[in-house]
Amino acid sequence: xxxxxxxxxEHWVYLAPLLSDPHSEAEYDARVEALDEILDLVGxxxxxxxxxxxxxxxxxIESYDEAHRPMPEVSGSEVLRYLMQEHxxxxxxxxxxxxxxxxxxxxxxxCKLNWRQICELSERFGxxxxxxxxxREKLRVLT
Numbered sequence: 001x002x003x004x005x006x007x008x009x010e011h012w013v014y015l016a017p018l019l020s021d022p023h024s025e026a027e028y029d030a031r032v033e034a035l036d037e038i039l040d041l042v043g044x045x046x047x048x049x050x051x052x053x054x055x056x057x058x059x060x061i062e063s064y065d066e067a068h069r070p071m072p073e074v075s076g077s078e079v080l081r082y083l084m085q086e087h088x089x090x091x092x093x094x095x096x097x098x099x100x101x102x103x104x105x106x107x108x109x110x111c112k113l114n115w116r117q118i119c120e121l122s123e124r125f126g127x128x129x130x131x132x133x134x135x136r137e138k139l140r141v142l143t
């Protein structure tokens with residue numbers, strides 16, 4: 001038997017619970033707790049031997065979240081409003097969007113964020129540009 005397969009066989013009983021898809025909230029919570037512990041061990045060391053395990057656990061957790069906790073569709077203005085509340089930011093403190101009057105237009109829904117604004121907000125808050133993606137309009141079926 002190849003040495004790698006032999007080692008995997010020897011340790012599989014310990015790894016299998018971490019690498020299988022969770023089927024309950026308790027199993028999900030156990031994966032999250034394990035990932036937190038691994039990330040504490042790994043720290044900022046991208047060459048740490050457990051980086052691959054952390055990445056795989058992250059994928060498993062993300063997949064569960066997408067299936068069981070889908071994100072609600074919200075507008076870019078709702079995301080911006082949330083970020084402003086979370087960070088205690090006033091309308092006049094968003095140069096990425098523009099003057100206070102422009103921010104007000106965006107928040108009221110009268111104006112949508114443009115690509116430049118989205119990129120700058122994404123960089124400022126450290127979130128993906130997709131976070132500001134507008135939900136798709138529901139198609140109206142004519143009968």
